[in-house]
Amino acid sequence: MKSRTRTLIIALIGFWLVVFGVLPILLLLFASFLGQDPEAFFELSFSLDAYRQLVDPGYLRVLLRSIWLAVLTTVFCLIIGYPFAWLTARLNRRTRMLVLILLMIPFWTNSLVRTYAIRMVLGTQGLLNTLLLHLGIIDTPIRLLYTDTAVVLGLFYLMLPFMILPLYATMEKFDFRLVEAARDLGAGFPATFRSIVWPLTLPGVLAGCIMVFVPTMGLFYVASLLGGARQLLVGNLIHQQFLNARNWPLGSATSVALIIIMALMLCVYWLFMRNLALRSHQP
């Protein structure tokens, strides 16, 4: 009985993955090799045009800018998320739960709605500018909305929990006696951090970075709501190709490029983790 339930569950998950994971990706791959037709969405013929357009300098620049913004977002998330997760892990059990719940609560609101909320904060007549004007810190409103800064800020705000949670998961298991031992042996804070804390939390850091970096490049609505006239993220490019330009092959090829970047990063992560495991087994 138990094994039948298990088979059923595995079959369900397998079915889910095939229908909503594998098949769409195969379709995407298929579409990316089709010819282009300005009247329809594609033309049923084999063509590498989409990939040729993809390496066009203009497109490449959007791709690079997108990667750069994602890197910035990831770095900011790490700088804030790391100490946050560390302090949370050191709290007593009840306060820790409270902090984690507070971290999760914003997820109950749709991220699109939260992005609109950021607009209200950053606008020329928004909360932040009004506050700064009242306090006399600035004389004229600062331009925040429709800038790259606003996009990175929005991405940072949306993605921070994805950095904190994997970090917290590693740090929760961290044996804090190691820090005390290091201190007893005369190591200062930099040495303790460099040779004990950082290496032992590195898996969490890597997992967090991947969980932030990869989705960031696709969050097109953040860039379209907070960003200005320039198309910033690969996600915007894909959105544009599918919904406005009716160029499905190019949109698909861009998606495939994004998937490849993602896969490469996962490979790096996997290799690193394997190395780490091998090393820890050595005497």
Next chain:
Amino acid sequence: MAPKRFLQTICLCTLLCAFPASAAEKVYIYNWTEYIPDTVLRQFTAETGIEVIYTTYDSNETMYAKLKLVDDDGYDLVVPSTYYVNKMGREDMLVALDHELLPHLGDLDPNLMDRPFDPGNVYSIPYMWGSTGIGVNSNEILPETIDSWQDLWKPEFKGRLLLQDDMREVFHMALKIKGYSSNSRDPEQIEQAYQLLRELMPNVLLFNSDSPRLPYLAGEVSIGMIWNGEAWMAQQENPAIVYIYPQEGAAFWVDSFVIPKGARNIENAHAFIDFMLRPEIAKICVEENGYATPVLGAIALLDEEVRSSPVIFPAARIVENGEFQTDVGEALPIYQQYWEKLRTGQ
């Protein structure tokens, strides 16, 4: 079966069939954002019992792509600009209208009927017409200093402009500055316009064509392109917003009701079009949207203040100085290609 029993059964069956059918009367409308006042939609449902399912788009391109995608189970009514009426008609995407079902048709402005983009109004009935000009917040910028499209290129507006997210309207500016027709099909002229627009890009803060008035009202922009109706609506909230007809000529456009192939409620769509052509309904649309109507009877009903507003009803010489958008045929992909280059910052 006794005749009485038989009758009862028939009645019951009819009731059973009829009730859900009448409750399910629907019309699927796909329209520009903020283009039909809610009160008008509610009144239509109250009068006819036809439920309106209303969705919006912010560019002709989005609308066209969506129609192609949903193909034969889609919308009953869309409102493209003239050059898309032409394109969609040519591509056999539209249903020929039944003029018998549109008794109010006779009351429309003859100047806006039977135009080259749809001879005989086979596929389309004009809904509203308007213009794209320059919007200025007079608290920030002296409106007297702005009188042409060229002014938007001034270096002092770096990172401050709002442009419509509309390919043809943005190209209109550059083509007009160069002295060409904004319906140019000449690849060389289009390329020159593109080069000019590239120089404008550093001045552009954002593209918006859902509600361009909102960034003006929120103080995000104080100068840029705007539709006359949006400027009119903005003025109701903040009189400092001024609408300027540029001396090179504003872009004029007409948006028309069309019924796409694949519409399932063609009769309801006709009923809706005719409802919108009633003078008292068209009057509400002018007052709320700030665009001009082709319904002549509605113009007579308007308050003097609205009727004499140069924002909604420009003088004849301003219309002559501007240019109405028409189909550009095979040049459309050329525009599209340059437009994409502009948007990706090339």
